[in-house]
Amino acid sequence: MHIDMNAFxxxxxxxxxxxxxxxxxxVVGNQKRTIILTASYEARPCGVKTGMTLYEARQKCPxxxxxxxxxxxxxxxxxxxxxxxxxxxxxxxxFSVDEAFLDISGSLRYFGSSERIANLxxxxxxxxxxxxxxxxxxxxxxxxxLASDMRKPDGLTFVQLETxxxxxxxxxxxxxxxxxRKTTRKLNSLGIYTCGELGRFPVTKLKAQFGIIGPRLSLMxxxxxxxxxxxxxQEPEVKTVGHSMTLQQDVxxxxxxxxxxxxxxxxxxxxxxxxxxxxxTVTLTLRYADFSTFSRQQIQSTAIFCSEDIxxxxxxxxxxxxxxxxxxxxxxxxxxxxxxxxxxxxxEPDLRRERLSASLDQINDRHGEFxxxxxxxxxxxxxxxxxxxxxWRPRGIRNVGVQ
Amino acid sequence: xxxxxxxxxxLKALTKVQGIIEKKxxxxxxxxxxxxVSNDEIIVTATDLxxxxxxxxxxxxxxxxxxTLSAKKLFEIIKELPDKNISFCSKSNFWVEIKCDKSIxxxxxxxxxxxxxxxxxxxxxxxxxxxxxxxxxxKTIFSISSDETKFxxxxxxxxxxxxxxxxxxxxxxRLSLISKIIEGELxxxxxxxxxxxxxxxxxxxxxxxxxxxxxxxxxxxxNFSISNKNTTLIMRMVDGEFPDYNRVIPEKGKNVATIDKxxxxxxxxxxxxxxxxxxxxxxxxxxxxxxxxTSSNPxxxxxxxxxxxxxxxxxxxxxxNAKYIIDILQVIKDNNIYLYLKDNISPGxxxxxxxxxxxxxxxxxxx
Numbered sequence: 001m002h003i004d005m006n007a008f009x010x011x012x013x014x015x016x017x018x019x020x021x022x023x024x025x026x027v028v029g030n031q032k033r034t035i036i037l038t039a040s041y042e043a044r045p046c047g048v049k050t051g052m053t054l055y056e057a058r059q060k061c062p063x064x065x066x067x068x069x070x071x072x073x074x075x076x077x078x079x080x081x082x083x084x085x086x087x088x089x090x091x092x093x094x095f096s097v098d099e100a101f102l103d104i105s106g107s108l109r110y111f112g113s114s115e116r117i118a119n120l121x122x123x124x125x126x127x128x129x130x131x132x133x134x135x136x137x138x139x140x141x142x143x144x145x146l147a148s149d150m151r152k153p154d155g156l157t158f159v160q161l162e163t164x165x166x167x168x169x170x171x172x173x174x175x176x177x178x179x180x181r182k183t184t185r186k187l188n189s190l191g192i193y194t195c196g197e198l199g200r201f202p203v204t205k206l207k208a209q210f211g212i213i214g215p216r217l218s219l220m221x222x223x224x225x226x227x228x229x230x231x232x233x234q235e236p237e238v239k240t241v242g243h244s245m246t247l248q249q250d251v252x253x254x255x256x257x258x259x260x261x262x263x264x265x266x267x268x269x270x271x272x273x274x275x276x277x278x279x280x281t282v283t284l285t286l287r288y289a290d291f292s293t294f295s296r297q298q299i300q301s302t303a304i305f306c307s308e309d310i311x312x313x314x315x316x317x318x319x320x321x322x323x324x325x326x327x328x329x330x331x332x333x334x335x336x337x338x339x340x341x342x343x344x345x346x347x348e349p350d351l352r353r354e355r356l357s358a359s360l361d362q363i364n365d366r367h368g369e370f371x372x373x374x375x376x377x378x379x380x381x382x383x384x385x386x387x388x389x390x391x392w393r394p395r396g397i398r399n400v401g402v403q
Numbered sequence: 404x405x406x407x408x409x410x411x412x413x414l415k416a417l418t419k420v421q422g423i424i425e426k427k428x429x430x431x432x433x434x435x436x437x438x439x440v441s442n443d444e445i446i447v448t449a450t451d452l453x454x455x456x457x458x459x460x461x462x463x464x465x466x467x468x469x470x471t472l473s474a475k476k477l478f479e480i481i482k483e484l485p486d487k488n489i490s491f492c493s494k495s496n497f498w499v500e501i502k503c504d505k506s507i508x509x510x511x512x513x514x515x516x517x518x519x520x521x522x523x524x525x526x527x528x529x530x531x532x533x534x535x536x537x538x539x540x541x542k543t544i545f546s547i548s549s550d551e552t553k554f555x556x557x558x559x560x561x562x563x564x565x566x567x568x569x570x571x572x573x574x575x576x577r578l579s580l581i582s583k584i585i586e587g588e589l590x591x592x593x594x595x596x597x598x599x600x601x602x603x604x605x606x607x608x609x610x611x612x613x614x615x616x617x618x619x620x621x622x623x624x625x626n627f628s629i630s631n632k633n634t635t636l637i638m639r640m641v642d643g644e645f646p647d648y649n650r651v652i653p654e655k656g657k658n659v660a661t662i663d664k665x666x667x668x669x670x671x672x673x674x675x676x677x678x679x680x681x682x683x684x685x686x687x688x689x690x691x692x693x694x695x696x697t698s699s700n701p702x703x704x705x706x707x708x709x710x711x712x713x714x715x716x717x718x719x720x721x722x723x724n725a726k727y728i729i730d731i732l733q734v735i736k737d738n739n740i741y742l743y744l745k746d747n748i749s750p751g752x753x754x755x756x757x758x759x760x761x762x763x764x765x766x767x768x769x770x
Contacts, residue, residue: 301551342684342769343576343724346651346750350575 001102001114002136002144003121005081006153008098010040012077013067015130024048025065026057037069041153077129084124088117093229101141103229118156142225145177164223168195176220183217186210195221241277243267244331250289252326254318259376261314262307264332266373269307273361277337278303282313285331288324295331296321303338306357310334404468404493406440410486410503412460417478419634420449422606423456424474435471437518438491440464449474450519450637454603456610457521458634469515470499480508522637524621524628529590533618535583537611539570540604542581542761545730547601548574555643559604562596563589567760571648577727578648582760590622598645599627603638610636652764653743653750658716660689660742661756667694667740668732670708674698675725677706684768685725689744690718698725721747722770728753731763 005011009027014020024043026036036057039048046061057064078097085092088111091103104117111117118135125131136147138159146167147157159167173195174184190209192198198221207214219225243264251257261284272278282304283297296317304310314332345351363372370377417436425433437448443464448457470493480501481489489503497512540559548556553575560571568585571578599607607629611618614631621628628637671685678685678698688695694712699705721744732740737755744751747767754762 339679342722344748344766344769345575346573346578346764346766347575347646348650 001104001118002095002138002141002148003085003100003102004134004136004145004148004152005098006132006134007038007040007044008078008131009038009069009074010043010067011131012074012129013070014040016070016073017067020065020067023065024061024063025067027067027069028054030068077131080129081125081131084121084128088121091229091231093231101144101229115156115158122154122156140223140225141227141229142177142220143223146171146175149175165196168199168221168223171195173198173221178220179217183210187217195223197221199223238277239337240283240333240335241268241272241275241279241337242283242331242333242335243271244285244329246287246329247327250326250328252323257318257327257330258315259380260330261318261332262311262374263377263380264330265311265314266307266370266377268332268334269305269310270361270364270369272305272310272334272337273357277334277339278305279334279338280304280336281334282310282317283331283333283335284314284317284321285329285333286318286321286327287329289326289328291328292325293329297335299336303336304334306353404440404470405465405491406445406462407465407488407490408445408460408462410481410484410489412462413489414478414481416445416447416458416460417474417481419458419609420447420456420474421478422602422609423449423451423454425451432471432513432517432519434473434475435513435518436474436477437469437471437515439469439515441467448518448521450521451602452519452639453600454606454636454638455519455521456606456634456636460633468493470497470512471515471518472499472510472512476510480510521635522623522626522628524623524626524635524637529587529620530617531585531587531620533611533614533616535585536618537608539568539581539583540608540611542734543570543572543579544601544604544608545572545734546574546577546579546727546763547572547604549601550574554641555598555645558598558600558641560596560598560645560648561593563593568593571645573646573648576724577763577765578651579731579763580648580652580761590620592622596645597625597627598641598643600638600641603627603636606636606638610634651750652762653745653752655743655752656745658689658719658744659714660694660716660744661713661739662694662710662742663712664732664735664738664740664755666710668729670696670710671725671729671732674706674708675729677703678725683724683726684722684770686720686722686770688718688720689714689716689742691715716744719744719747721751722768723751723765724768727763727765731765735761 010025013025013027022042024046025040026043026048027038028034028036036048036050036052038050043061043064048057048061048064054066074097082092082094082100085100085102089102089104089107093101095101104114107117108114114137118137122133122135125133132154134148134152134155136144136157136159138144138147139161143159143164147159150157171194173179173187173192176195186209187198192201198217201218203215203218206218210217245260245264247260280300280303281297282300283295285293285295287293298313298317300313310332345354360372420436433451439446441464443461444459445462446457446459449455484503484506487504489501492500494500497514499510499512501508501510543559547558551557556573556575562569566584567582569580569582571580616631618629618631625640626637627640628635674685674696675683675698677700679700685696685698692712692714694710695707697705697707731753735755737757739756741754741756742751750764750766752762752764
């Protein structure tokens with residue numbers, strides 16, 4: 001079963017502000033350089049789409065109401081929804097902030113039919129949160145996702161094994177989850193445009209072209225997807241903790257960049273400490289004004305978790321880079337993670353440093369991020385995470401608090 | 404320059420310098436050995452500017468001179484030669500011809516004038532019993548830090564206090580200290596205290612294990628040398644201040660357990676198999692005449708062992724990195740050890756039952 005919330009951000013805004021209900025609404029980012037994140041169903045007939053610039057959207061729909069994104073609200077509502085799913089099966093794979101896969105094959109005994117589970121979920125989300133969703137029910141994740149996409153908003157679609165072949169025959173390959181623009185272009189160059197053609201294409205040739213994912217592509221063309229629904233416990237262990245930010249304007253002064261790095265290091269350090277991990281590799285990502293992006297990494301002699309150590313490592317990497325252009329985006333990432341042991345240090349200065357860091361964390365836990373911070377960050381506006389990453393999860397280390 | 408030498412002797416000379424040769428090749432000359440030939444002997448020298456070694460060997464000298472050659476390449480060649488005499492003969496532009504039986508090798512070297520000068524060490528040397536130094540190294544070398552960012556912990560701290568000479572090492576989580584009475588006068592530097600680098604200590608240990616006679620110590624500014632009649636090992640002291648170790652050594656207190664060393668050691672080794680692979684954390688519980696060791700690893704399973712001990716103190720449950728305890732038990736020769744604890748967040752102290760001059764301090768883990 002695949003559940004996709006309809007126009008999630010816009011619908012949540014319409015619920016929290018009744019004045020927006022029934023009107024064309026678009027949620028936009030908080031930053032200067034922003035785009036349409038989600039358009040409500042009232043705005044969609046005018047041609048307003050995700051990814052448009054504000055200017056384009058206003059051209060299409062002059063009466064469009066623009067609402068700045070309230071990411072904290074969306075992640076909160078999302079956690080509520082994901083909790084509802086837990087009542088029907090423990091096998092819930094959170095796919096993104098507004099999508100999830102549920103394996104309900106073991107729950108049918110208790111609830112009767114898949115249709116009943118789908119209707120129970122729909123009605124609970126509608127009465128509790130006022131939101132609608134589209135549900136697709138199929139024998140596997142690939143087909144379920146395809147099914148939920150077929151009727152929007154508020155749809156419920158079944159895909160049976162017998163009808164799969166007909167369904168896929170003329171379906172463009174780009175509609176399948178997992179086949180992106182690049183793969184589509186590559187497949188097109190082989191003369192493959194529909195799923196039917198993909199399924200019939202010789203596997204050996206696909207393997208030669210795409211390597212190990214070749215056979216998987218062939219199966220996808222036939223509507224076969226052996227991947228299981230992974231509950232949070234089964235998801236692969238998190239391998240990195242990182243944050244990145246697009247700057248309000250392009251920056252090239254070392255002092256300014258160092259200040260952004262300090263902020264990112266604090267965000268990474270906070271999250272690493274909250275989930276008791278430390279890492280030996282620090283990676284710095286830089287995107288220039290022309291969007292060219294690169295990363296440099298450095299291995300530390302011991303696993304680190306203090307914001308200060310992460311900052312020092314990031315600045316050290318930055319100082320080894322010769323800037324060619326002003327910087328548009330900065331990212332700091334901690335990897336080669338170890339689950340932190342609780343070995344106490346022998347010497348007083350080390351003990352004091354750990355205690356200080358723990359006390360600062362406690363204050364920020366209680367009174368909000370960046371309540372206590374380095375003096376150089378005082379003047380910085382809009383600290384913290386502003387974007388919900390595709391890897392966001394309602395629980396665990398990927399539960400990134402957003403502004 | 405021209406000389407003949409037995410393969411066996413020359414191979415020994417080259418083996419001795421392999422550990423010292425600079426691996427990173429920051430300066431090409433440091434990858435080479437210097438061979439100086441005169442008066443029926445050759446002197447083989449290697450250095451990485453931190454640690455250096457110089458040894459004399461008997462040889463049949465035909466013409467004096469000096470050369471430098473790649474230590475690694477030379478070692479690889481000599482190692483595989485037959486057990487016969489090898490003859491070395493220098494050619495122009497630092498080329499050297501090496502002949503042995505039916506083999507001929509031509510190697511290119513670097514100018515011997517580029518080779519760093521070996522520091523000259525103070526003549527007023529102190530003679531020291533090599534067995535004592537060897538024991539003191541063996542009992543402290545394992546807790547030297549390998550974290551390069553804490554450079555002041557990357558060696559053994561040596562200091563004379565009253566009549567005793569102390570060797571101390573710590574990695575920030577545990578500390579070992581051995582104290583021995585040393586006969587004879589020591590240089591004033593011993594009263595100030597100094598840190599010898601781990602690499603130098605490893606070479607020193609190898610040297611002491613392979614010689615019969617006692618060694619003499621010399622100190623000049625920040626250089627420390629130790630020599631016997633044929634070999635001189637020299638190292639630069641670590642530049643940094645060693646932490647005040649006396650402050651972290653806990654009082655003995657009333658909670659003292661007397662434990663059979665071998666039973667404890669083997670139990671720790673078994674129990675730690677099921678501890679967390681990275682942190683090696685295990686739990687120890689002390690109660691009336693009994694110690695209980697437990698470990699658990701969510702991916703593998705759990706383990707529990709009991710050992711009868713002598714203990715009349717408070718009941719204490721504490722977490723430790725098993726490796727830290729194993730390290731010290733392995734170098735203790737006594738049958739029993741004393742384990743002193745205060746509570747589960749204060750450092751523990753371990754000593755052999757018959758030697759109050761050796762101890763290890765271990766900080767617990769929060770489990």
